[in-house]
Amino acid sequence: MNERGGDDERNGINRRTWLKALGVAGATGLAGCSGDDGGGSTGTGSTATATDGSELGTAEGTDAAVDELPEVGGTYRTIVSSPLATMNPLYNNEQGAADVASFALDLSYGFRPGTRFFPQLYDLTTDGGNVWVASLREGLQFGGDYGEVTAEDFVYQITQLHQSEWAATADASSWPSEVNVEQTGTYEFQIELPNVNPLYPETYDPLLYPVPKALVQPFVEEENAQGLEDNPELVELQYTEGGNLGAYTLEQWNRSSRLVFTRNEEYYLREADDVPDLFGNAPYFDRVEVQVAQEQSARLGALEAGQTDTAAVPPNRVTEFDGMDGVDVYQVPQPFNEVCVYNMRDNGWNAGPGNLFRKQKFRQGLGCAVDKQSLVRGVFRDYAQVQYTWQPPWSQWYPGDEEILQFGTGELYGPEAARSRIREAVSDTDYGYDGGQLLDPSGNQVELSLYHSAGQNTERNMGQYIAQEFADNAGIQVNLQAIDGVQFVNNYWQQQVPENPDQYEWSNGPYNAGPREVTGAKPWDMAIVFALNTYPLNPTTADVFFQRDSSYNPYGYYPSWNAKELFQEARAATSQEEIQPIFTEIFKRVAEDQPMGMLAFPADTIGYSSDIVGPAENFFSGWNSAAWYRDE
């Protein structure tokens, strides 16, 4: 998914992508981070002892041989804030549900610290990046009478469901018709891409859940999408019971209250020889209990009282919880950034004639108005990293501080830096400065609206800080407006799809229904409602944010650099070495053009009982969650 709302209800056009990213990397399984109230997420300070050397982790140290496997026993208890809607692997697009479902059903692959590919159900290999071969493990078993998992199940799922016109599965966008999939053996199938893509696994497009062909076939024959979506065998993962595809088996699901999983003695990774020894007797808990508690105080109270083993901790309480005897708080980097989005469409800039957001110099001026270091310190309590371009500093694709313009820091911060650029931007208009205030042609101070999610304290604080900085350094008055996330999507963020899309140069759906004259229902100037994904494993996916005619351009950004061409070059590259300089160029350009105010990368802060062994402070924490255990 491209975006994440300020609350637990993730609002997005493609939540599945985000879901996949977390499902295999960040917050899977035992992480239980879905209890974040949007109290912000958090970053750089050190809380629990990191088990890896960096935010991406390192390749070393994760495969260490163990003398003695941990003892099996006890219950792992986690707590989430929202009940699950469904666990149907074909239709679920909620992160929380995917986290919970991962106890009972593994995804096909993941990534380990050091961005190393971790084959779970199948390995993915390629010679030239054009044809990828998926090689399944043998001996994978569905539950019930569905028998062994074979390549046929996956090929059928892709060709008959994801690539169909009627099923509308959550993965449909990952499998366009140009991708050709063929079974080449009982345990092998190949994926032929229309273009070379050396980072194909990192796109998470080939990521699948195993689903038996025999289960879905009747629905395929009748083209019954509703039946497929509501089928209890899929919704409740009944088809996994008795199989070996997950570390645990779902035993009980009370929709609004709790889920109980029991240990799966037959878990397939125990027999695998290409995984760390620790998987030898995994999993190490007899039971897993997932409790639903909507109220943050209850979740935190349960963590403090030892009634749960994990819960998300808001940044303002990290120090308190980390200081408790029985709790360690881990900072887990995540790919979403905090941005101040400028509306460059015709319903943006409601402070006077024109739309100054469309001018690069003006945006740079705004970039100089906000002190990002202070923002990270004051609002995110130092549990975040400053953002200058569309990659977190820990990403292997980050160009390096010296390569990019760091707006909002050092010489590129302050009233002079901001005003001089804004002055230049408005030199051909009737706007101008007088006494430190930016005045519109009528002589009134420029006033802009800034929307944030209602009820999100961190976001509101960030908005207040931006308003103060804009007033002090740019002479612009900002009016803060709280709004419900869904309302914002429906009335502001999405455009109204025109009756006749053909009349426009492009019309690419509700998030970019056309050029700047196509707008949402209501006017807005700036917003911090959503955090957007920077896709640190494969930034080619981020091209959607920087192209005027992409499927995601709610803010009407037209790049003043050759974004399309550069991203195409990155896509066509045949090796990672070839891609690196292209990404460096892209992220230099993004930093310079300031398509939006790029502010910070908050980390998730998750509290765990201190006797739980397994969580790590890197992006891939949770990749080995099936092998976590309690050190009594």
Place this chain on the structure above:
Amino acid sequence: MGLGWYIARRVAWSFVVTFIIVSVTWGLLTAAPNPEVQQAAQQAAMAGDNPAEAQDRVRQLRGLDRPLYEQYIGYMTNIYTLNWGWSDSRAQPVTEAVTEALYYTVQYSVPWTLLVVTLGPLVGLYSSANQYSWKDHLATGFAFFGYAIPNFFFGIILLLIFGVELGWIPITYNTDVPVFSVENAIQLAVPVFVLVTGSIGGIMRVSRNESSEYMNADFVKTARAKGVSTFRIYARHVLRPTMVPLSTTMVAQLLALFTGSSILVEVVFSIPGLGRLLFRAIVAQDTSVVLGTSLFFVFVATIGNLLQDLVYTVLDPRISFDER
């Protein structure tokens, strides 16, 4: 015409009321734009297809192209045969969702209702009998405290004290324990206490004021003069007339119980009841569950009003059945 005929008429009228409400709901739903149809048009436009054709297809699929009377009959049949549709936010039938939630709501709402209905009037009566004494002030203070402090806030405070600090109660509700067990009583004690303190105030105050009217009434003085015991005077001569207007308050209280207060308390104490079901369904725009839960409240309200009318006649024999 006796009580039986009166009851029969009231029950019949209740059916008419629910029928009207359900019909109005259908009218509103039919008049509102259907999100599925809108979504289909939008998707078609995005894919370069004809939005009008896509809308027609969905209308046909959902039976929205049938004549209105057919749609109405189908809707009413489904409502009264408890076929309330499918919950998208829970992936289960709406009736199942409502039944599951009701199971937990009943567990705390029954003791809550019983305590409020019994304690409220009694405390009010006690307060009235000791008017302007320290006992009256204490009872009044208790009533106003419960009325004034927000339930969710009070709940969180008690949860932190008894759950986190003292460790006497579980912080999150455990659905595994048997209904009639000590564990269940322990975990429901605080939510019930919070709800009782929050709702007893109104009843207690009404009871106190109503009782005060009768404390020095002629028939009470007569009873005293005849040597009737104090307990009997309060129970038979004061409490009974007090309960007539009070029964109206109680029905309103019962409704508030199932909607307003219970949502917040269920959220705080993680009880998977009707309040949370409704709240979650509204947030998720799960129309079927919102409708199903609302219909449940409609039935509760209708039955509550019916009971109220019957209680009137039992409490005050002077109220005639014939004129009503």
